[in-house]
Amino acid sequence: MNNIISEPIDLTSVVDSVKTHASGAIDVFIGTTRDHSKGRQVAVLEYEAYLPMALKSIEGIEREARARWNLHEINIVHRIGRVGIGEPSVVIAVSSAHRDEAFMACRYLIDRLKEEVPIWKREYFTDGTFEWSMHSHEQQASDKTLQTHP
């Protein structure tokens, strides 16, 4: 299974990959790229990963979710490289017998991915500058950023 890819994410195939006959629910989270960041216009985004560790880390958070809830299948696909505005950058699909577990696990997985998985987003602004975006554990709702190249 390819968890980190440099091509557009095929939503249908991610959803299909978690379907089982025992499942009564599939929950899907789609993270998409915004056209603004703290009042500035974003033209394009670029993601990079520490690939082998990111794959290992994704396996780890999947194990954590499975230890907490009774889940059937999990598929997490993150895109790297350049991603245009409004495109999916991450898709998480979870199947389970009943919806509560799938909902909770999906939420848990995206939160843990944002905390742990070594993937970084760089936003290129329409004025030609770019910044590495930085999630902070204390302040996940509003991303902190640092301008590295003024």
Next chain:
Amino acid sequence: METTNITIRLKLFSLARDLAGFDERLIEVPPSSRSGEVFRYLISQNATFEQWKPSLRLAVNMEYVDGERFLHDGDEVAVIPPVSGG
């Protein structure tokens, strides 16, 4: 008593790579060095690493560690700036 330096593979990503100006380098550190030793090296390359140190995590052989992990010859030590996937 082992006195030969050990060689580690230092890997830098995102902001850390931009600050250092390289993405991967083999560096020698004294025997019995701990993971935090890489910050000393990075600060010697670019003093602004000092201010970033509190927000940089370390991974040895693809596992997050604190600065106290003993390093061994051949270890891959990665500097992990705040992640921003999703």
